[in-house]
Amino acid sequence: MFNYATRRVLSALPIAIIAVTVCFFILRLAPGGPFDGERALPPLVLQNLRAHYNLDQPIWIQYFNYVWRMIQGDFGPSMVMEGFEVSELLAIGLPFTLMLGMTAFIVATIIGVIAGIIAAVNQNKWPDYVLVLAVMLGVIVPNFLMGALLQLLFGVYLRWLPAGGWSGGNWLQLVLPVTVLAWPHAARISRLMRGSMIETLGSNFIRTAMSKGIGERLMLTRHALKPALIPVVSYLGPGLSYLLTGSLVVESIFGLPGIGKYFIQAALNRDYGLVLGTTVFYVMLILVLNLLVDLVYAWLDPRVRFR
Amino acid sequence: MANVLEVKDLNVTFSLHDGDVSAVRDLSFVLGQGETLAVVGESGSGKSQAFLAIMGLLARNGRATGKAVLGGTDLLALSPTELDRHRGLDIAMIFQDPMTSLNPSLKIGRQLAEVLVRHRGQSDSAAWRHATEMLDRVGIPEAARRADSYPHELSGGMRQRVMIAMALLCEPKVLIADEPTTALDVTVQAQMLELFKTLTDDFGAALVLITHDLGVVAGLADRMMVMYAGRAVESGSVDDLFYAPNHPYTFGLLHSTPHVEDSGQRLRPILGLPPSLEHLPTGCAFHPRCAFVMPECRTARPELTHRGGGRHAACFYEGELKEKEAAE
């Protein structure tokens, strides 16, 4: 197990380097720059600004400087929010974004797994059909539309829940954003879980378990759950990145103080430092979480662990 | 000899999109205490489904009717929860494929111990200890270490031993083994059969041995039942059926199997294919392939009738079956 973990960590390093490189250059290739405003700046001012942020140096020097400083934890200054370091902005926004994202992730995974099991056990009966409907809504309705609809229904007409904002501690304000974020994730998880549970239930070792008279409940919890979770767990990594990126949009719909607000602003304004910093941070986060997922995977499937 | 299992008019039907198919029809037989009954027949003849039905293990689209009385209880009339009080305790089953019949994500010891926890109310640790003893008893070396490993760490033969140990934990009255050696290589097969012989003797369990292999039948079974297209077509003692079969299908099976002793003899495969269950021939289901076919075989179905000496056969032809005639 330990060897397996070490190997996985080492293999994540090159991926991280590639990801940073790709992000850096793609961002520079995109047309426009941080100082293109409504009105063009006087050439001399522009030149001074570019020199101040080292944008006048050859791009590969900029690249190596960036990577070198990043390794030391310095993501450089924000180019649009004057006077702010990128790491400061990250420190303000990230805790909230992570809290929101992880809450939605955990809620969605638990609900998805349970719903998938219920649908599999009641294959082609009404709970199965209800799930199909919920899944369809979750997958086809984009998050900005779902967010607006829920805000309108529960926040404005029914007035059951706050429609947005965050006053630091009113957890009811999180219900709608978490729902919007969690829904598509739960939908995909439940479909995967349903399919793999149905497959597992048809396998020979489940027949063996039933032949021993241990009963349906133990059969499900002890014998079927772990093997059926395997495909689900391998989706959790990609699923999480999907969910975290969705959180950037959802935060701005619900006016939440996460990194999303800065990120969308930064992307529109070509704030190289902030966009890159956020992206790189996300990449690292997703790599780490994928690593955790892989370890869970190895725990679920002893054949992986021993390889 | 007391009967431990009495099966009467067992029918197994599967519902499919375009109607029902009957995999087992009107199957009746008894199993005596400590007896070994071989069930033979071509692929698809309903051998597995008949016994899966008795164990309550049919696929979701399957239904079983009839009776299967074990120690005074009709297993087919029980709810799943009631049936769970008997499965694994009074009646146990070993499956064809040892590679996929054990749970890949649970330790062997755990998979055995849970049977004792369930039926004997033992504590986890006591059950684990007994499980290890049983592994040792079926000839698994270093049983304690094996109990602590996962199925993929064991060879096919070892896994089948594990399956046997698991089935015997509660000393069941009836042990059903569905082609227990088919997936194993020949040397391991022989060891496994030896093991069955000693273990069923030791435990006094009646054994149902589902198999393709007439060599296995000859070596191990007391009686045999031959199935064709979901029905029993002949049953009786192994000696009687081997030396003087009454049904042309049994006759054909015997002559399509190589014997070590008479290697000079030509093998005669049964011509044609087993019928599909959706389109059974009229009359006797075997008549299109039968070398002894008579006009009435095409229109009427012969009932299973007593032929003396505890033998039964379902065939209109009552004369002696000879190879010469078969060759015509």
Ligand SMILES: Nc1ncnc2c1ncn2[C@@H]1O[C@H](COP(=O)(O)OP(=O)(O)OP(=O)(O)O)[C@@H](O)[C@H]1O
């Ligand atoms: N779930 C199912 N739905 C429909 N038909 C089925 C189902 N399960 C089994 N059958 C059919 O039942 C028939 C009998 O199958 P069974 O498994 O008993 O054959 P068998 O005699 O054990 O053959 P083999 O020697 O290959 O194991 C087969 O024709 C099979 O196609």
Ligand SMILES: [Mg+2]
């Ligand atoms: Mg079979």
